[in-house]
Amino acid sequence: MNQRVLSGSDLAERARRAIPGGVNSGQRSIPGLTDLVITEADGARFRDADGREYVDYHAAFGPPLLGHNDPDVSAAVAEAGRTVDLCGVGVTTAEVELAEALVELVPSVEKVLLTSTGSEATFHALRVARAATGRRLVVKFQGCYHGWHDAVSLNVISAPERVGARDPISAGILPEVLEATLVLRFNDAEGVRAAFAEYGRDIAAVIVEPVPHNVGCLLPEREFLRTLRDECTRAGSVLIFDEVISGFRHDLGGWQAISGITPDLTTMGKAIANGYPVGALGGRADLMELFSSRPGGSVFFAGTYNGHPAVVAAALATLRKIRTEPVHEHVFRLGDRIRTGLSEVFAGLGLPAVVTGYGSVFVAYFMTGPARTYDDLLRNDASMFVGYRRRLLGHGVFELPLNLKRSHVSYAHTETDVDRLLEAAAAAARAQLADGDVLADVADASTMGGVADRC
Incomplete structure (x- = not known):
């Protein structure tokens, strides 16, 4: 039949x-x-x-x-499957190699941790920024998307009448969480200076897609990115570049290498591993050492699938091809x-x-x-x-x-x-x-x- x-x-x-x-x-x-x-x-x-x-x-x-x-990436993943598996203890040789590559390539990255998604990376970036500064507020920009977690789940593709007000993308978020996020206009340097003048002592972090690709492509003005860097430095706030999209696709060093503006922390993902589920968070060593991956670190960090051998193999093969072809x-x-x-x-x-x-x-x-x-x-x-x-x-x-x-x-x-x-x-x-x-x-x-x- x-x-x-x-x-x-x-x-x-x-x-x-x-x-x-x-x-x-x-x-x-x-x-x-x-x-x-x-x-x-x-x-x-x-x-x-x-x-x-x-x-x-x-x-x-x-x-x-x-x-x-991609045949080279697929071959690397297949080889990893034949030689090593997820063991959930210690570190693999390939994880060391990938971390060293990211430290070498991305200007802001002195140390790096792997996650499974970009959303996890931005979540941990905001958490460690608040821990390091002891502050409450986070600044994001209308049109930028930084993942599914509550602190940044607002004001991405907003209807006209919702621009200028808090516009959550999901039900179930506590109002007090949203109230701790300030939403500013992208490419508005004066608006950034005004926000820091009013709230600077309580701003833990500024998180930004240096190129807001979640609404297509808004190209950043250098004065805007320079203002972010200057105001964060002056106020002691943490500047986070969300390069989950722009990283590796635009340059092996991300948009920070193109612009010459170096953030304190960088989140990465997507193009690192050509489609395999990976994210990464890297930046200043003093901030990264706060995570509990280092014994005594006060900021909890965990993930069963972080650094999965198949994903790490895909990332290494992808970066190798980008660097050599x-x-x-x-x-x-x-x-x-x-x-x-x-x-x-x-x-x-x-x-x-x-x-x-x-x-x-x-x-x-x-x-x-x-x-x-x-x-x-x-x-x-x-x-x-x-x-x-x-x-x-x-x-x-x-x-x-x-x-x-x-x-x-x-x-x-x-x-x-x-x-x-x-x-x-x-x-x-x-x-x-x-x-x-x-x-x-x-x-x-x-x-x-x-x-x-x-x-």
């Missing part, structure tokens, strides 16, 4: 019966794409249960800088070509658009410029943004159809893939302009939705 081949809708329905919403992270269920079941991923592509293939520019929110299932040269060249090409496509259609990004990251906001702060992004035509990306799917090109989300180039993408994207972009934009209301109901459901992308 022939066994029936299950369709994506069959498998998705099974998932919904066993998993709330049918997915294991808040932004994996997309309005209009609720039956998407992925069965295979390789290089710059993935395939679904219904046989459709997509050139993947979403890239799981950014980790696979080398592309899906023209990874950044390749993805930067394709990224530049995409940004230039998309700008020409939209200009040719008379479609207002700001195409921006850095290196391998690109995003097209459908609005007139500038794009300096989150307030600017409120002008983005969310229906056009989401509708355009949904139409790309029909051309076999996948950019996440959620408002303000960035796209990524990997080492596995080719010039031909870029050609395909630009051709699809022209067709999708033209069709959306001609019939923009068709997808408005889906777009409206996707405009200011959830924000968590630290899988």
